[in-house]
Protein backbone atom coordinates (compact mmCIF):
# COMPACT_ATOMS: atom_id res chain seq x y z
CA UNK A 247 0.00 0.00 0.00
CA UNK A 248 1.37 3.44 -0.92
CA UNK A 249 2.39 5.57 2.05
CA UNK A 250 -0.25 8.19 1.19
CA UNK A 251 -3.04 5.61 1.28
CA UNK A 252 -1.88 4.26 4.62
CA UNK A 253 -1.56 7.71 6.12
CA UNK A 254 -4.86 8.88 4.77
CA UNK A 255 -6.98 6.05 6.18
CA UNK A 256 -9.71 8.35 7.41
CA UNK A 257 -12.65 8.22 9.71
CA UNK A 258 -15.76 9.14 7.80
CA UNK A 259 -16.60 12.83 8.06
CA UNK A 260 -19.92 14.09 6.83
CA UNK A 261 -19.94 17.07 4.50
CA UNK A 262 -23.51 18.24 4.05
CA UNK A 263 -24.63 20.17 0.98
CA UNK A 264 -24.68 23.51 2.79
CA UNK A 265 -21.11 23.09 4.10
CA UNK A 266 -19.91 21.88 0.69
CA UNK A 267 -21.43 24.94 -1.00
CA UNK A 268 -19.65 27.26 1.44
CA UNK A 269 -16.27 25.57 1.90
CA UNK A 270 -15.54 23.37 -1.10
CA UNK A 271 -14.85 24.67 -4.57
CA UNK A 272 -14.43 21.85 -7.10
CA UNK A 273 -12.58 22.75 -10.29
CA UNK A 274 -12.58 19.76 -12.65
CA UNK A 275 -9.53 19.28 -14.88
CA UNK A 276 -11.62 19.18 -18.05
CA UNK A 277 -13.31 22.51 -17.25
CA UNK A 278 -9.99 24.13 -16.34
CA UNK A 279 -8.47 23.03 -19.65
CA UNK A 280 -11.48 24.09 -21.74
CA UNK A 281 -12.60 27.36 -20.14
CA UNK A 282 -10.56 28.57 -17.15
CA UNK A 283 -12.26 31.98 -17.35
CA UNK A 284 -15.44 30.28 -16.05
CA UNK A 285 -13.83 30.01 -12.60
CA UNK A 286 -12.99 32.70 -10.04
CA UNK A 287 -9.47 34.08 -9.77
CA UNK A 288 -7.69 32.79 -6.66
CA UNK A 289 -7.62 36.07 -4.75
CA UNK A 290 -9.05 37.26 -1.43
CA UNK A 291 -11.42 39.60 -3.26
CA UNK A 292 -12.93 36.85 -5.42
CA UNK A 293 -13.01 34.08 -2.81
CA UNK A 294 -13.77 36.01 0.39
CA UNK A 295 -15.06 39.42 -0.72
CA UNK A 296 -12.35 41.33 1.18
CA UNK A 297 -8.72 42.34 0.73
CA UNK A 298 -7.08 40.50 3.63
CA UNK A 299 -3.74 38.75 2.98
CA UNK A 300 -4.21 35.32 1.39
CA UNK A 301 -2.15 32.28 2.48
CA UNK A 302 -2.32 29.09 0.45
CA UNK A 303 -1.37 25.50 1.30
CA UNK A 304 -0.74 23.50 -1.89
CA UNK A 305 -1.38 19.75 -1.59
CA UNK A 306 -3.15 20.28 1.72
CA UNK A 307 -4.19 16.63 2.17
CA UNK A 308 -6.65 16.24 5.04
CA UNK A 309 -6.34 19.94 5.84
CA UNK A 310 -5.56 19.89 9.58
CA UNK A 311 -2.60 22.22 8.99
CA UNK A 312 -4.46 24.90 7.03
CA UNK A 313 -7.52 24.63 9.30
CA UNK A 314 -5.35 25.28 12.35
CA UNK A 315 -3.60 28.24 10.68
CA UNK A 316 -6.99 29.74 9.82
CA UNK A 317 -8.22 29.22 13.38
CA UNK A 318 -5.15 30.92 14.86
CA UNK A 319 -5.11 33.90 12.50
CA UNK A 320 -8.47 35.52 11.84
CA UNK A 321 -6.75 38.49 10.14
CA UNK A 322 -5.74 36.52 7.03
CA UNK A 323 -7.63 34.37 4.57
CA UNK A 324 -6.55 30.78 3.88
CA UNK A 325 -6.94 28.45 0.95
CA UNK A 326 -6.10 24.74 0.89
CA UNK A 327 -5.61 23.22 -2.57
CA UNK A 328 -5.95 19.45 -2.89
CA UNK A 329 -6.37 17.25 -5.98
CA UNK A 330 -8.00 14.28 -4.21
CA UNK A 331 -11.79 14.56 -3.93
CA UNK A 332 -11.88 12.42 -0.80
CA UNK A 333 -9.20 14.43 1.01
CA UNK A 334 -10.57 17.81 -0.10
CA UNK A 335 -14.04 16.82 1.21
CA UNK A 336 -12.47 15.80 4.51
CA UNK A 337 -10.64 19.14 4.78
CA UNK A 338 -13.82 21.08 3.93
CA UNK A 339 -15.74 19.16 6.62
CA UNK A 340 -13.08 20.14 9.17
CA UNK A 341 -13.38 23.79 8.13
CA UNK A 342 -17.18 23.55 8.50
CA UNK A 343 -16.89 21.90 11.91
CA UNK A 344 -14.94 24.93 13.13
CA UNK A 345 -17.27 27.40 11.40
CA UNK A 346 -14.32 29.18 9.79
CA UNK A 347 -15.11 32.29 7.76
CA UNK A 348 -11.54 32.74 6.48
CA UNK A 349 -10.87 29.34 4.86
CA UNK A 350 -11.89 27.66 1.61
CA UNK A 351 -10.81 24.31 0.17
CA UNK A 352 -10.16 24.09 -3.55
CA UNK A 353 -10.38 20.64 -5.14
CA UNK A 354 -8.14 20.95 -8.18
CA UNK A 355 -4.87 19.95 -9.77
CA UNK A 356 -2.55 22.85 -8.97
CA UNK A 357 -0.74 22.47 -12.28
CA UNK A 358 -3.90 23.55 -14.14
CA UNK A 359 -4.56 26.65 -12.06
CA UNK A 360 -2.07 29.02 -13.72
CA UNK A 361 -4.79 31.03 -15.59
CA UNK A 362 -6.55 31.68 -12.26
CA UNK A 363 -3.54 33.18 -10.48
CA UNK A 364 -3.65 36.99 -10.34
CA UNK A 365 -0.27 38.77 -10.11
CA UNK A 366 0.77 39.49 -6.52
CA UNK A 367 -2.43 38.06 -4.97
CA UNK A 368 -0.89 35.72 -2.35
CA UNK A 369 1.10 36.66 0.71
CA UNK A 370 2.35 33.21 1.58
CA UNK A 371 2.28 29.71 0.16
CA UNK A 372 3.37 26.31 1.43
CA UNK A 373 4.25 23.08 -0.32
CA UNK A 374 4.80 20.67 2.54
CA UNK A 375 5.53 16.99 2.04
CA UNK A 376 4.77 16.85 -1.70
CA UNK A 377 4.58 13.31 -3.11
CA UNK A 378 8.13 12.21 -3.95
CA UNK A 379 9.02 11.06 -7.44
CA UNK A 380 9.84 7.34 -7.34
CA UNK A 381 9.68 6.36 -10.98
CA UNK A 382 9.83 8.08 -14.33
CA UNK A 383 6.02 7.82 -14.69
CA UNK A 384 5.66 9.77 -11.43
CA UNK A 385 7.42 12.76 -12.95
CA UNK A 386 4.20 13.86 -14.63
CA UNK A 387 2.54 14.06 -11.19
CA UNK A 388 5.46 15.87 -9.63
CA UNK A 389 4.18 19.26 -8.64
CA UNK A 390 7.51 21.04 -8.02
CA UNK A 391 9.17 22.01 -11.30
CA UNK A 392 10.11 25.20 -13.20
CA UNK A 393 6.43 25.82 -14.08
CA UNK A 394 5.57 25.68 -10.36
CA UNK A 395 8.25 28.31 -9.60
CA UNK A 396 6.96 30.47 -12.49
CA UNK A 397 3.44 30.29 -11.08
CA UNK A 398 4.60 31.20 -7.56
CA UNK A 399 6.86 34.04 -8.78
CA UNK A 400 3.78 35.46 -10.51
CA UNK A 401 1.14 35.00 -7.79
CA UNK A 402 3.17 35.92 -4.69
CA UNK A 403 3.18 39.56 -3.64
CA UNK A 404 6.60 41.25 -3.57
CA UNK A 405 8.22 40.06 -0.34
CA UNK A 406 5.75 37.14 -0.16
CA UNK A 407 7.06 33.76 0.95
CA UNK A 408 6.99 30.16 -0.23
CA UNK A 409 7.79 27.41 2.29
CA UNK A 410 8.87 24.01 0.96
CA UNK A 411 9.41 21.00 3.22
CA UNK A 412 9.92 17.28 2.87
CA UNK A 413 10.81 14.22 4.91
CA UNK A 414 12.68 12.74 1.91
CA UNK A 415 16.09 14.37 2.12
CA UNK A 416 17.42 13.57 -1.38
CA UNK A 417 14.13 14.63 -2.89
CA UNK A 418 14.22 17.85 -0.86
CA UNK A 419 17.78 18.62 -1.97
CA UNK A 420 16.69 18.21 -5.62
CA UNK A 421 13.92 20.77 -5.08
CA UNK A 422 16.34 23.06 -3.27
CA UNK A 423 18.86 22.91 -6.15
CA UNK A 424 16.14 23.99 -8.59
CA UNK A 425 14.94 26.79 -6.30
CA UNK A 426 18.48 28.08 -5.77
CA UNK A 427 18.89 28.67 -9.53
CA UNK A 428 15.84 30.92 -9.57
CA UNK A 429 16.89 34.55 -9.16
CA UNK A 430 13.31 35.73 -8.57
CA UNK A 431 13.56 34.41 -5.01
CA UNK A 432 15.98 34.80 -2.11
CA UNK A 433 16.09 32.65 0.99
CA UNK A 434 14.36 34.10 4.03
CA UNK A 435 17.12 32.66 6.28
CA UNK A 436 20.93 32.61 6.23
CA UNK A 437 21.18 28.80 6.29
CA UNK A 438 21.16 26.78 3.06
CA UNK A 439 18.08 25.05 4.48
CA UNK A 440 16.45 24.48 7.87
CA UNK A 441 16.49 21.20 9.75
CA UNK A 442 13.08 20.66 11.29
CA UNK A 443 9.91 22.36 10.15
CA UNK A 444 8.92 25.37 12.22
CA UNK A 445 5.19 25.86 11.88
CA UNK A 446 2.29 26.88 14.11
CA UNK A 447 0.74 23.43 13.64
CA UNK A 448 2.15 20.04 12.59
CA UNK A 449 0.41 18.50 9.61
CA UNK A 450 -0.58 14.84 9.46
CA UNK A 451 2.60 14.04 7.48
CA UNK A 452 4.87 16.05 9.75
CA UNK A 453 3.53 14.24 12.83
CA UNK A 454 3.86 10.87 11.12
CA UNK A 455 7.52 11.33 10.11
CA UNK A 456 8.55 12.94 13.36
CA UNK A 457 7.07 9.98 15.27
CA UNK A 458 9.35 7.79 13.15
CA UNK A 459 12.36 9.93 14.10
CA UNK A 460 12.68 11.62 10.67
CA UNK A 461 13.52 15.33 10.74
CA UNK A 462 11.89 17.18 7.84
CA UNK A 463 13.98 19.72 5.91
CA UNK A 464 12.58 23.14 4.98
CA UNK A 465 13.49 26.15 2.88
CA UNK A 466 11.61 29.44 2.91
CA UNK A 467 11.93 31.43 -0.32
CA UNK A 468 11.07 35.12 -0.42
CA UNK A 469 10.03 36.79 -3.62
CA UNK A 470 12.16 39.83 -4.44
CA UNK A 471 10.37 43.02 -3.48
CA UNK A 472 11.63 45.18 -6.40
Ligand SMILES: C[S@@+](CC[C@H](N)C(=O)[O-])C[C@H]1O[C@@H](n2cnc3c(N)ncnc32)[C@H](O)[C@@H]1O
Nearest residue numbers: 305306307328329330355356374375449450451
Ligand atom coordinates in the same frame (compact mmCIF):
# COMPACT_ATOMS: atom_id res chain seq x y z
C1 LIG B 1 2.15 13.58 0.93
S1 LIG B 1 0.67 14.48 0.96
C2 LIG B 1 0.99 15.83 2.10
C3 LIG B 1 -0.27 16.43 2.65
C4 LIG B 1 -0.10 17.61 3.60
N1 LIG B 1 0.63 18.71 2.98
C5 LIG B 1 0.55 17.22 4.91
O1 LIG B 1 1.63 17.77 5.21
O2 LIG B 1 -0.02 16.39 5.64
C6 LIG B 1 0.72 15.31 -0.63
C7 LIG B 1 -0.65 15.81 -1.04
O3 LIG B 1 -0.54 16.54 -2.26
C8 LIG B 1 -1.67 16.23 -3.06
N2 LIG B 1 -1.32 16.56 -4.45
C9 LIG B 1 -0.45 15.88 -5.26
N3 LIG B 1 -0.38 16.47 -6.47
C10 LIG B 1 -1.22 17.54 -6.44
C11 LIG B 1 -1.59 18.54 -7.39
N4 LIG B 1 -1.07 18.54 -8.62
N5 LIG B 1 -2.46 19.50 -7.03
C12 LIG B 1 -3.00 19.51 -5.77
N6 LIG B 1 -2.70 18.57 -4.83
C13 LIG B 1 -1.82 17.62 -5.14
C14 LIG B 1 -1.90 14.76 -2.81
O4 LIG B 1 -3.21 14.34 -3.16
C15 LIG B 1 -1.65 14.68 -1.31
O5 LIG B 1 -2.80 14.92 -0.56
